[in-house]
Amino acid sequence: MNSKTTTTRPCPCCRQPRGAAKYLCYACWGNLPGPARSALSRRDSKARDRLQELYRQVSAGVPLAEIQVTP
Template sequence: MASRTPRGAYTGSPCRSCRRPKPSRLYLCAGCWFQIPAAARRALSERGDRARAIARLRQLHDHIDAEQPLGDLEITA
């Protein structure tokens, strides 16, 4: 994974988990993303059904908002 990111990439909202700036195209900063179990990362990265993608993202956000450990995340949507 590239460690250098163009300055313009940090235009999105901060990481929902740690509040650090992150690239807008990612759900979380890399540090938080890789704390999520691989199965959940795969589910969140799936493309295709937009409604389900939104439901999965909502599960991620609910999990973080409930202050659950990222390593416990399960995506069931």
């Protein structure tokens, strides 16, 4: 495995390895709605808040296709 593309940290959704500096694995990321992916891709002062929103919903069992993240 290339250390630049994977880590030992599992995806919080499916437990598969996720890429370095990635919130989810590639497959789970693709299952998020487009607006959620767009919001999570923004790098600004609210980025951490949006990431926490994502992880709270994942922990609560919200299906990936229904996750909403504040823009």
